[in-house]
Amino acid sequence: MMDLNTIWFLLVGVLIIGYAILDGFDLGVGILYPFLSRSERDKKALINSIGPFWDGNEVWLLTGGGALFAAFPMVYASVFSGFYLAMILVVVGLIMRAAALEYRSKSGPEWYGRLDILFFAGSLIPALLFGVAVGNVARGLPLDAGYHYTGGFWALLNPYALLTGLLGLAAFIMHGSVYTILKQDGDLRVRSQRLFPKVWLTFAILYAVVTGYTYLTAPGLFANYAAYPALYLVPLLTVTGIVSLPILVKQGKEGLAFLASAVVFGTMILTLALGMFPNLVPGLNPDLSLNIYNAASSPLTLKTMLVIALTGVPIVLFYTVYVYRVFGGKVSPDQDGY
Numbered sequence: 032m033m034d035l036n037t038i039w040f041l042l043v044g045v046l047i048i049g050y051a052i053l054d055g056f057d058l059g060v061g062i063l064y065p066f067l068s069r070s071e072r073d074k075k076a077l078i079n080s081i082g083p084f085w086d087g088n089e090v091w092l093l094t095g096g097g098a099l100f101a102a103f104p105m106v107y108a109s110v111f112s113g114f115y116l117a118m119i120l121v122v123v124g125l126i127m128r129a130a131a132l133e134y135r136s137k138s139g140p141e142w143y144g145r146l147d148i149l150f151f152a153g154s155l156i157p158a159l160l161f162g163v164a165v166g167n168v169a170r171g172l173p174l175d176a177g178y179h180y181t182g183g184f185w186a187l188l189n190p191y192a193l194l195t196g197l198l199g200l201a202a203f204i205m206h207g208s209v210y211t212i213l214k215q216d217g218d219l220r221v222r223s224q225r226l227f228p229k230v231w232l233t234f235a236i237l238y239a240v241v242t243g244y245t246y247l248t249a250p251g252l253f254a255n256y257a258a259y260p261a262l263y264l265v266p267l268l269t270v271t272g273i274v275s276l277p278i279l280v281k282q283g284k285e286g287l288a289f290l291a292s293a294v295v296f297g298t299m300i301l302t303l304a305l306g307m308f309p310n311l312v313p314g315l316n317p318d319l320s321l322n323i324y325n326a327a328s329s330p331l332t333l334k335t336m337l338v339i340a341l342t343g344v345p346i347v348l349f350y351t352v353y354v355y356r357v358f359g360g361k362v363s364p365d366q367d368g369y
Contacts, residue, residue, distance in 0.1 A: 035330060035333040036309075036323040036324055036327050036333065037309075037323060038337065039102040039336075040304075040308065040311070040323045042344075043095060043098050044300070044301070046091055046094050046344075049091045049095075050088070050089075050091035051297070051300060052206075052293045052296050052297055053084070053088040054085070054088040054092065055206045055207070056206045056289075057081045057084065057085045057088055057154070058203045058207065059205070059206045059208065059210065060077055060154075060207040061151060061153065061155070062154050062155050062158060063077075063204060063207050063211065063223070064147070065147065066226070067211065067222050067226070073219055076219055076362055077211070077215075077219065078132065078150075080210070080211070080214040080215065081132075083354060083357075083358040084354060084355070087350065087351060087354055091347070094343075094344070094347060098340065101336045102328055102332075102333060102336060103311055103323070103326045103327055103328070105321055105325070105326040106312055109174065109179065109321060110164075110168070110312060112179070113180025113187075114187065116184045117160050117164060120156055121156065121161070123156070124152065124153045124154070124155075124156035124160075125157055126153070127149040127152055127153030127156075128149070128153030130146075130149060131150035135147075135150075155200075158200050158203040158204075159196050159197075160196065161196075162195050162197065162198055162200055162202075163193060163195065163199075164187075164192075165195055165199065166189075166191055166192030166193070166196060167187050167189070168313070169191075169195065169245065169303055169306075169307070169313075170189070170248055170313075170315075171251075171314055171320075172312055172315065173186070173315050174314040174320075174321070176319065178319065178326075191244060191248045194240065194244060197237055198234070198237040198238060201230065202234060202295070202296055202299070204230050204234075205227075205230045205234045205292060206292045208226060208227045209276070209285070209289050209292045210289060212224055212227065213285040213286065213288070215362065227277070227280055231273075231276055231277055234273075235273055238273065238299075249313070251313065251317065252303070252306035252313075253306060256305070256306065265301050265302050266298070268294060268298045269294075269295055269298040269302060272291045272294040272298065273295055276288055276292060276295070279291055308323075309323045309324070310322045311323060
């Protein structure tokens with residue numbers, strides 16, 4: 032039977048995966064925005080495709096951060112203090128994107144160019160930095176005996192983390208491309224279909240390179256897989272999704288293609304989580320790693336917060352499913368929206 036610490040590890044993981052999948056296509060559309068749009072109608076169609084969802088999708092990020100703070104406060108303190116400048120840049124990017132989306136329809140044409148830049152930059156910066164952060168955590172952080180991060184900002188920009196950042200960026204773009212094919216008709220759909228093979232190939236190459244680089248840089252992440260070979264079913268599912276994506280897109284099965292893209296995103300994160308378990312933040316010195324036990328809140332806190340989570344998370348799930356059902360189908364630049 033799983034203990035509370037393991038349950039919270041899984042719950043935080045589910046929230047992170049939910050955010051990556053849902054806000055992932057938002058960020059991908061924002062990055063593709065200047066490359067796919069040829070007219071004001073195209074821009075409005077792309078913005079309308081994410082308009083009903085983007086702010087709700089960010090709830091998953093807030094919920095995941097709150098769950099991490101409640102269940103594993105030492106991880107929250109170490110990671111957020113160590114990544115402080117990077118996290119500030121992420122927040123600035125998300126604010127830029129929100130401002131662009133909210134004010135574009137309320138401003139005159141003279142502001143469109145500047146707001147379009149904000150939308151693109153506000154999508155690109157978080158997408159890249161999320162991957163860099165994941166790369167640093169996977170590689171292991173320099174922590175002292177008090178579990179404080181001892182590196183600086185520039186130490187975060189190591190080759191492995193930057194390559195992982197590019198992989199994450201490619202994943203967001205691929206996810207956004209598939210979403211655009213799913214939601215758009217006409218020229219936008221055709222352009223995204225033409226762009227998809229290049230995006231997919233870039234992602235597939237980066238995935239293979241990062242996997243090999245991870246084995247050389249952080250071989251400890253493969254220990255759980257050696258001990259429990261059945262865990263390899265998760266990365267196998269990732270590879271299956273990657274291989275199936277271009278086939279599904281070519282066959283015009285955009286719904287299944289989007290599902291496959293979501294599976295790729297989710298299982299990539301799950302693969303890392305299974306390799307790290309029970310660690311939450313591996314240290315460059317393995318003896319100084321933060322895990323689900325030495326970084327956890329008290330048992331009473333974990334139990335109390337679990338009751339709250341089991342009440343609140345279903346509400347978020349219901350809201351998410353409801354919104355996606357109401358605003359399902361293709362979008363049009365002529366409909367009301369952003």
